[in-house]
Amino acid sequence: MTLKSDAPRRAQLFATCLIETLRPEAGMAVVRVLEKLGVTVEFPDAQTCCGQPAFNGGAWQDARAMAKYTLDVLSKSKAPIVVPSGSCADMLVHHYPELLASDPQYGPLAQEISARTYEFSQFLVDVLGVTKISASDVSRLTHDVLRLTYHPSCHLLRGLNITQAPRELLAGVEGVNMVEMPSATECCGFGGLFAIKMADISSAMLARKLDAIESAQVETVVGCDVSCLLHIAGGLHRRGVNITTKHLAEILDPAPNIQITEEMYLP
């Protein structure tokens, strides 16, 4: 594979709080994919959460505190920042500069960080120039072909305008059969605290998304946001439907796919 000549050799990973706690395997897949592409991964250990829950909830004072903290953590290195989440990347890219616009110290810093922050698929395609990842081990699963559908999460699609990068990457993986679900670009109903505060509406929206996924008759739903994927996974599990959810990086991951077993969750 030939990458762009000016492709960066280092990147800082902002793993996100949900990958940290709920889907570490997605984060490890991101690390392996980046390293396979020759990118040295830095993981600033003091990172926590970007503050989006507070920002979307309207608690902007709290959100500002978390934004400033995260900016401090990320500004220690000059390397570009890779975020394996459309909505968290959107937070860093668009909302940090807005939230801190009138702050003389952090306003300019937010702009500077915004300019070198990329969502994972965007970093691969637009920054590194990856077109095809060939070494996927999807074919080593028990199936010959993995039938999957792609859920374009809202902040990735309409916040960051990333439409093609994840699809191009998936199209390049051997053994993947992409099936389009109906109304794919529609929201799954997660919306952060919306799912709890407006649980009735959120549940109705999720029901439509689950129907669409089921109608596609796939084994896996792939997305670039662990938040939406956990929401969908929770709904599928409640329905007793055996469809898995995976972050894009887990499909691109060159390491053998590890089956998640129950023991891994037991205390």
Added chain:
Amino acid sequence: MSLHSPNVTFHERVEGALRDEILHTALDRATGRFQNLRVTALASLPDAERVRDRARLIRAHTLAHLDTYLEQFAAKVEQAGGQVHFARDANALNEIVLEIARQHKVQSVVKGKSMISEETELNHALQAENLRVVETDLGEYIIQLAGETPSHIIVPAVHKTKEQIGALLHEKISIPYTADPAQMTAAARATLRREFLNADMGISGVNFGVAETGTICLVENEGNGRLTTTAPRVHVALMGIERIVPTLDDLSVMLQVLARSATGQKITVYTNLLTGARRNGEGDGPNELHIVLLDNGRSRVLGTEVAEILYCIRCGACLNACPVYREIGGHAYGSVYPGPVGAVLTPALGGVAQWSDLPQASSLCGACREVCPVRIDIPRMLLVERDEAVRAGKMAWWLRLGLRVYSVTATHPALFRLATTTAGWGTRALGAFGKGWLKRLPPPLNGWTQSRDFPAFAKKSFRAQYRESRHAELIHLDDNAFRE
């Protein structure tokens, strides 16, 4: 400034709407069709994206100089023989219209579609003075017969199926039951024709007022607007103060995107441009034209962080695109203006404190921003209003406290690790019964588990796994070093 105070809570209205299967049938049929038509219609416009950009610039420019353009508009209307009235609020507007009716000894009124009249509840005010008021837009006519309010800004009866409308017409205007739209329209047309000929006053809305000429533009598909504004001896046109465009050229830009975004038409069946009243020697038209401009909070919104919502040209595309609107319909919002635009506009005009639920009724998916012909960043303004609501003390105490604790935790890495580790133990202990899934979360988080399970935290956090992998690499390197 109420925009109609709801008598039940937002959540009660939402619950009712979610249970209403007929509502879902009606909404799915209509919003799905409008969305597809919109895409096709915009594809027929060369360089549609640039036209949208231009439309946005026109709206931004107009609102930045609204005082100047309003003065120019009023002067031009008067030059053309019309009369202009400014109404500070809903009551003032109703009183102005009533006074005109009294002066002209009006007994019966026909109305074209006007959201301003819904905002001020003008029909109630007119009927309280024993005036006969008949809505002539077919959708509004249906709503009036049913004794309801519109649930969509351009398709007032969108919440009703054609079968329901057939039953309603059968009951109210005594025609044989039919669910055939053509037959129902013909029956309503015959009834309304008599009303037009007998009316003393016509009340209409206004899509745009053109400052350079004093022209008002009214778009419609049924011809009722043209009859309302020309047949009766007095025409009263109601408009919000923000509905100005500087020139006729600007108007043409707005018209290119309005119908396409609203109904998926390239242009509406009737596009009325009315300048002044009937002039000497003219055979048709009203003897008097009164244009009433309503403020009702709009001038207060100018210059604020949500001022952009006044760019809205009332096409309704954001309602059709909104997954929340599609689930709950317009009435659940409790406001005259429903959907994404209503969720911003209602608190902006009526106060965030009274309408704090509406900005929350969004997953912030951005579908509204994507379809808005003038590219209003609706999600951004919902967020601004959420911030205002929190500062007005409108956030549940547990959420307020929870987010504060979370923010303190997330700005202290050691505390964050401790908290996530503890939460990990907790969720895994609870999830042990559900094989890694929690079937039920305690209040106030139980909304989540209403329809979805919650995963237990991973046994090994990403941080721990990452450290291990680095550690393994180091050992590997050491081994190699040792061998050498």
